[in-house]
Amino acid sequence: MGLMHLNTSENGMTHSLKLRSYQKEDAEIICKWLRTEEELYRWSADRFNRYPLTGNDINKNYAPQLAAGRFYPLTAVDERGHVAGHFIIRYPYDDDHSVRFGFVIVDPALRGKGYGKEMLLLGIAYVREHLPATRIDLGVFENNESARRCYEAVGFTAYGTRECVMPIGTWRCTDMEIDLER
Secondary structure, three states: OOOEEEEEEEOOEEEEEEEEEOOOOHHHHHHHHOOOHHHHHHHHOOOOOOOOOOHHHHHHHHHHHHHHOOEEEEEEEOOOOOEEEEEEEEOOOOOOOEEEEEEEEEOHHHOOOOHHHHHHHHHHHHHHHHOOOOEEEEEEEOOOHHHHHHHHHOOOEEEEEEEEEEOOEEEEEEEEEEEOOO
């Protein structure tokens, strides 16, 4: 995958992020961003169930999905090449019409500054340009209001809610979607 690039301005600040394919070395950086058990579960739902998480845990989780070929982990880097964020795109069903964003995370030092929005816009552009999907969905826990606002800012709308039983409690999740015009 070639780099996808976007320049945006938010609150008078200009950002310049690029998306690149995830590299195994990114995992250790991502783990450092998961500072509490609650942050781990807001990021991964029940996909890992261990805190603290290690880079090896992430890479072992990703390996079989990468081998299946319908899983695209992406990393956002700034103009200096520093890792600023990460997320995955996967096909949750056998058809090619819908993809799901997951494991969306931004460096805690950059949160609230528009980097998440920029990364998601790059992800939406990636789907439009490289995948046949006409719909993207994702889930966000109700205890993650800033993430929900970020998703809404790039065009995601709620279409359902559900309860998720997590090792640290039962959380409500809002499922959101965006339809891509082709």
